[in-house]
Amino acid sequence: MNARVEKALNDQVQKECASSQLYLAMASWAETNGLNGSAIFFYSQSDEERVHMLKLIHFINERGGKAMIPSIDKPASEHESLENVFETLLEHEIGVTESINNLVDICLEEKDYTTHNFIQWYVSEQLEEEAQARTILDKIKLIGKDKGGMYLLDRDLENSQIKTRYNSTGSGK
Numbered sequence: 001m002n003a004r005v006e007k008a009l010n011d012q013v014q015k016e017c018a019s020s021q022l023y024l025a026m027a028s029w030a031e032t033n034g035l036n037g038s039a040i041f042f043y044s045q046s047d048e049e050r051v052h053m054l055k056l057i058h059f060i061n062e063r064g065g066k067a068m069i070p071s072i073d074k075p076a077s078e079h080e081s082l083e084n085v086f087e088t089l090l091e092h093e094i095g096v097t098e099s100i101n102n103l104v105d106i107c108l109e110e111k112d113y114t115t116h117n118f119i120q121w122y123v124s125e126q127l128e129e130e131a132q133a134r135t136i137l138d139k140i141k142l143i144g145k146d147k148g149g150m151y152l153l154d155r156d157l158e159n160s161q162i163k164t165r166y167n168s169t170g171s172g173k
Ligand code: OFO
Pocket: 015, 016, 019, 048, 049, 052, 093, 096, 125, 126, 129
């Protein structure tokens, strides 16, 4: 495997792992702050990020590279509000999108069309994740300090995960 592509893929492994840990910390925060629906949402997001990481690890190893399992900085365990959490989440996902775009550039520069093809799944996944984070953040801003609105949003976040988990593919995604 091309060394530059391998390095970029391993950097992405680190980012997906960090995303998974970040969302796990958010889930734990939500669970201990009466936001049980949001906690289910974040636990599920954390699982998805782990799947993203594993896909990369398998791809690197199967193509003759060596996947590196990274160490991760401790994510924040305290947050001011759910709005603050989703702001952090959106900012984080924007950074991950930049990193995926950078990976696409490297694949093209190195003429590694197989990895380029593999990475397209991440390109569309990032689009969805950013759009989802923006939509939820917009809703939170709209709700403001309305406790009833926050209760309904929390319930909607839980329901969105139930629908995802039991969709027709049965794949959990
Ligand atoms: Fe892996 O998509 Fe978010 O970070």
